[in-house]
Amino acid sequence: MIYVVEFPQQGKPHAWFAFEKEDLLHKIYVTDTRKEWEIFDVVTARELLELLGKVADTTDARDEFPAICSLGDEHGWDAPLYRADYLLGDGVFQTEAVSETDACVAALARRTQSYKIYWSDSQATAALESDPVIIDDYWAKDALRGQLVALEILEGIE
Incomplete structure (x- = not known):
């Protein structure tokens, strides 16, 4: 299991879990305000143009979408381009790999x-006694402990 403790700007910390990394990523995607492809995407310049109904390396495409064509000219039409708006900025593509998890x-x-x-x-359980951020915040510790009890990793107090 993976456990997340969030400390919002206002309100109490809260905790939630994911079964594995794919579940964690899914939960982040569905609770975010941005589209999945804005959070993370891998696409080629050719594919971007095809999504817009254009053919790569044509005058028509160059006139309407010069930025995409520039990416194709610079990196190749079939080179993977990574988009991760929260990491790179809105609508920025790069050839250097970005992990979906990051x-x-x-x-x-x-x-x-x-x-x-x-x-x-084991990390979550240990955090209850060793992570100063959790130890020093009653609500964070209570939220994390509550998740561990609900998932029967720890026993509840009777």
Whole structure:
């Protein structure tokens, strides 16, 4: 399991879990205000033009979409281009690889004042006694502990 504790600008910290990395990414995508392809995408200049109903390297495409054609000229029409708006800026494409996980974590970081991610049951359990951020915030500790109890990783107090 993966556990996330969010510290919003206003209100109490809250915690949630994901079964595995793919579930974490899915939950971030569906709760974000941006489209999935704005958070993370890999596409070629040719594919971008095809999505717009244009053929790569034509006068028509160059007249209407010079920026996309510039990407095709500079990097090749079939080179993978990475988009991750929260990391790179709105609508920026680059050839240097960006991981989907990093792009989604950047989306999470943008929507909350701060956050903590624990990538396993043992990390989350240990955080209750060793992470100063959790130890020093009653509501954060309570929220994380509540998730661990709900998922039967820890026993509840009777």
